[in-house]
Amino acid sequence: MRILDKYILKKYFTTFIFTLLILIPITVAIDISEKYSKFLDHADLGVGEIISNYYIPFIINYGNTFMPLALFISTILFTSKLASNTEIVAIHSAGIPYKRFLKPYLLGAILIGLISLTANHFLLNKSNKTLEAFDEAYIRREKKTKTYVNEASLQLSENDIVYFKRFTFSRNHGTNFSYQHFDGLNLKYILTGRTIKWNTKDSTYTITNYAKRWIGEKNDSIESGRKLDTTFNFMPKDLLYVDYLAIEMASPELYAHIKESENRGVKNLNKYKVELYSRTTLPVSSIILTVIAVSLASRKRRGGIGINLAVGVSLMFLYVFFMKVTEVLGASATYNPLFMVWIPNILFGIIAVYLYFKAKK
Template identity: 55%
Template sequence: MKIIDWYILKRYLVTFLFTLLILIPIAIAIDVSEKVDNFLEHPNLGIAEILNDYYLNFTIYYANTFMPLALFIAVILFTSKLSNNTEIIAITNAKVSFTRLLYPYFVGATLVTIISLGMNHYVVPNSSKIRKSFEKKYISNAKQKNEFKYVNNFSLQLTDSTYVFIKSFNTETNAGYNFASETYNGLELKTKLFADNIKFNPKDSTYALGTWRLRKVYKNKDSIFRGNKLDTVFNFTPRDLIYKSAFAQEMPSGELINFIDLSKKRGVKNLNAYLVELYKRTSLPIASYILTIIAVALAFRKRRGGTGVNLAIGVGIMFLYVFFMKIGEVLGSVAGVNSLLYVWIPNIIFGILSIYLYIDARK
């Protein structure tokens, strides 16, 4: 790399970090003003716990979320400054093409993308576990706390031949009622186990069935067995009963992929909310390249109005990107659609825009 490349790369990274360090304190200040009443409601809650368990992980989450926005604004800011100082003109007069000018920008975008991919796939999910646990304990209201507490009318396929049904289950007490398990040989029912009550023991991962009845189906007759209590094992846990996209945010990508594969085998119909979470962990970091091209193409020309005009246009484009991203996430979570396509729609649309601006800038 030449001196000018190092100069641009340094300005790229320094401005990016500076922009990120401006956005994070703003987000923290807004959150503190909203949550301070919740903190004061718990006299035993100390400052150290708030900082370590909540705001440290809050910072990790929002630093990763703000990366594309900070990167886009940073590129516009320092490229506009280069243009206003006629440094871009000096570079182009030295026979440096627009494509060559992008080289240090792409090196910077690659560094940001690698960091963001690592954060998205591994660091943020583990951090979100601690943050959400804190929120559930100290911040969530009664309605939010009960959101994952009760599961009603749930069915689950454990293997190719075994199915379970639960009328109601409390995931806090690990107890439920009206449980049934059916085992098939092809299309023929072989056994059916009923229980008025069911309780999970997390110590040894067993289930205690109360007032149970077991029906065994033979060719010419059925046999029925009864009892007051039966300890048995099933290939699921109470957490598996709750299919909520919020849990996907707490799973590292390897665990999330295994969970999706296992859920497909168990016959869960709509896993698109989990697929959206998995796909966007890659699509958002890759957007660093697209947003970098757009920002440079907008800001490398000297404009009347200077940095302010470029920044206004950039913020408008960034708003549209976030808008399309949220629309894609919502539509991608609907059953029966191609989640991968909807998650990548913002990158496809703005990728086309970046190609157009790149071709125009080369002229």
């Protein structure tokens, strides 16, 4: 590795860490000013618990969220400083082409992107789970957990489907239950009940006022009764599809959950898919934003660092705006979540290529 590479990488990482260490304390201070009254409402809540169960996960979560912003701002700051000191002119005068000058920036962006990618897919779910548990226990006025579902259906296998008019999770109790077994497209067996209850002790279901019907080619047979204990290969939690649960799963678990839910006939899982896909798009953005930042800041301007910083921050917030809009659109059932999540990177990737060739000239 050349002296130039070491020099730029050192500037790259130190300025990035410095910028991140400025942004995070500001965010924590703002959050404390908003939440301290809620902390005081709980006499049993100590400072140690607040720090360990709330602010440490909070810092990890928001540090990862602010990573592209901190990376972008820090790259503009130190590259503009290099340009204002005519160091970039000296680099080019030494015969080093722009493509070679960009190499250490890309190495730094790839390294930070890989760290963020690993954290997003395998580590952040643990801090998110701790943060959500603390938030629900001490901060949130209303519980986010669903207490019931209406018109719930679940495909247990290729040939088996269950349906509930309503299921209440606090009592593990459902109404207007129906279980249907198919042979291809032909209905072979149906079990209905007025109510159904999950028994946690032995993992069985108790159905009241039930009716069994076997459908034959010529004659049907029917059996009915007041009470029936039976088993099914699902649990009440399988009926619960809450959006915030996605951030509490590592990516392999989230991917398996999406596939299993699709096999069971859950209609709209786009919010889960957006969460899964965005864990990759955010780290990739570090490379795109680094190229944009270097291309903007590598030229010496009359306005100095201020002009570069203003243009860069405007582009950065435009990127964040597009990212949030496309995530919301991707979560709806109308749009393809994979395409919508990648739109900001595609658009800003085009901008990065344009600015690169313009700066190269």
